[in-house]
Amino acid sequence: MSATAEGIDVRRLRMALMSLGGPPQAQRHHVRVGLLQRSCATILEVAPRLAAMEAAGDLSGPQAASLAAVAGGLAGLKLSWRERIPPDAATLSFDFLLSNAFEDAEWDSLRLAARAAFTVMRAPDNPRIG
Numbered sequence: 001m002s003a004t005a006e007g008i009d010v011r012r013l014r015m016a017l018m019s020l021g022g023p024p025q026a027q028r029h030h031v032r033v034g035l036l037q038r039s040c041a042t043i044l045e046v047a048p049r050l051a052a053m054e055a056a057g058d059l060s061g062p063q064a065a066s067l068a069a070v071a072g073g074l075a076g077l078k079l080s081w082r083e084r085i086p087p088d089a090a091t092l093s094f095d096f097l098l099s100n101a102f103e104d105a106e107w108d109s110l111r112l113a114a115r116a117a118f119t120v121m122r123a124p125d126n127p128r129i130g
Contacts, residue, residue, distance in 0.1 A: 010058075013067070014121050016042040020070065021114035024102040031089050032096070040074055040081045047071035066117035073110040 016039035019030050030036035046053075046067065054064040074081060084101065086092060 010121070012042055013046065014118060015039070017070065017114045017118040017121060020074075021111055021118055024100075024107070025097070027102045028097050028099065031085050031101070032092050034089065036081075037085060037089070043067070043071050043074055047075070062120050063117075066113075066120040070110070070113045070117045073106075073113050077106050077110070079106075 019027070019035050019039035020043065022030065027036055030039070050059065050064045050068050050071075053059045054061060059067070077084075084107075086096065
């Protein structure tokens with residue numbers, strides 16, 4: 001797997017998976033700094049190119065399948081990820097951090113898929129950190 005697969009930085013994919021797989025408290029903070037929004041956009045951006053990336057050898061079959069599962073879960077949310085993020089997220093009060101945002105069954109399922117995908121996407125030279 002190359003550092004950049006089809007113009008997508010694989011490290012950026014790993015960071016997106018870390019953000020999507022993190023606990024709800026961390027995700028609420030990620031919303032405030034814009035990381036969760038970028039993570040969702042990154043996963044959905046790469047989804048149409050997964051087959052080409054696998055064919056080119058930039059991703060293995062299990063990696064492409066795990067990323068497809070995350071992208072499918074993200075695209076299939078009943079309440080879209082954009083609708084879950086309040087407008088003007090940078091100015092959210094501390095109360096948002098203490099809310100129950102991202103603590104529903106759909107988001108839990110997405111979180112588990114992202115964690116599994118991150119495990120598959122780990123760098124071969126470092127089994128603990130992507």
